[in-house]
Amino acid sequence: xxxxxxxxxxxxxxxxxxxxxxxxxxxxxxxxxxxxxxxxxxxxxxxxxxxxxxxxxxxxxxxxxxxxxxxxxxxxxxxxxxxxxxxxxxxxxxxxxxxxxxxxxxxxxxxx
Amino acid sequence: xxxxxxxxxxxxxxxxxxxxxxxxxxxxxxxxxxxxxxxxxxxxxxxxxxxxxxxxxxxxxxxxxxxxxxxxxxxxxxxxxxxxxxxxxxxxxxxxxxxxxxxxxxxxxxxxxxxxxx
Numbered sequence: 001x002x003x004x005x006x007x008x009x010x011x012x013x014x015x016x017x018x019x020x021x022x023x024x025x026x027x028x029x030x031x032x033x034x035x036x037x038x039x040x041x042x043x044x045x046x047x048x049x050x051x052x053x054x055x056x057x058x059x060x061x062x063x064x065x066x067x068x069x070x071x072x073x074x075x076x077x078x079x080x081x082x083x084x085x086x087x088x089x090x091x092x093x094x095x096x097x098x099x100x101x102x103x104x105x106x107x108x109x110x111x112x
Numbered sequence: 113x114x115x116x117x118x119x120x121x122x123x124x125x126x127x128x129x130x131x132x133x134x135x136x137x138x139x140x141x142x143x144x145x146x147x148x149x150x151x152x153x154x155x156x157x158x159x160x161x162x163x164x165x166x167x168x169x170x171x172x173x174x175x176x177x178x179x180x181x182x183x184x185x186x187x188x189x190x191x192x193x194x195x196x197x198x199x200x201x202x203x204x205x206x207x208x209x210x211x212x213x214x215x216x217x218x219x220x221x222x223x224x225x226x227x228x229x230x
Contacts, residue, residue, distance in 0.1 A: 031215065031216050033218060041224070043205075043221040044221070045220070088154050092216070093215075098168075099157050099168060102154035102157075104152070105154050
């Protein structure tokens with residue numbers, strides 16, 4: 001089962017534009033993480049936001065978390081062609097078994 | 113810099129055959145995870161280990177799937193009597209848990225083993 005659901009499923013933009021993708025989840029979380037996956041490769045960790053945090057930045061990445069709405073967003077500013085990849089959110093539950101659960105992902109294409 | 117290593121990168125097998133995949137985590141990492149990913153989907157959790165202890169295996173897809181981590185280092189995932197529906201990318205990830213109850217470590221993934229069952 002997949003807890004996090006990303007939206008949109010696919011996003012196509014021009015280089016230099018901003019890309020925003022959203023993640024919704026269902027149960028209480030300890031933290032939420034965003035990962036990136038290039039085609040045919042493993043996932044790479046981008047950023048982690050804890051349940052008591054509302055916003056976090058890392059370079060061109062900005063992540064927000066709204067635990068009341070059970071949602072998070074990932075903003076990539078000034079996108080580059082090299083940002084083309086799939087992006088996944090992973091939710092880590094606050095209790096029970098430690099099972100990082102991934103959503104279906106957003107496929108981002110950045111046109112040069 | 114040695115990351116998570118998976119072997120083989122690709123495996124083609126005939127239906128009914130057994131296959132085994134290997135994962136070598138980052139050396140100091142004590143947690144190891146197996147995920148399965150099909151095209152257009154996110155990784156689906158299968159099982160994980162804390163050192164050599166398998167802490168969650170109820171998500172393994174059937175009793176044809178088994179995993180081991182005999183000495184708390186490398187791990188193997190075996191699929192017996194493969195079916196065409198087993199075709200997928202099998203991903204391994206590892207992490208370092210610094211304290212009991214910690215939940216905020218990040219996962220480091222290998223490049224995966226792509227399984228094709230004919």
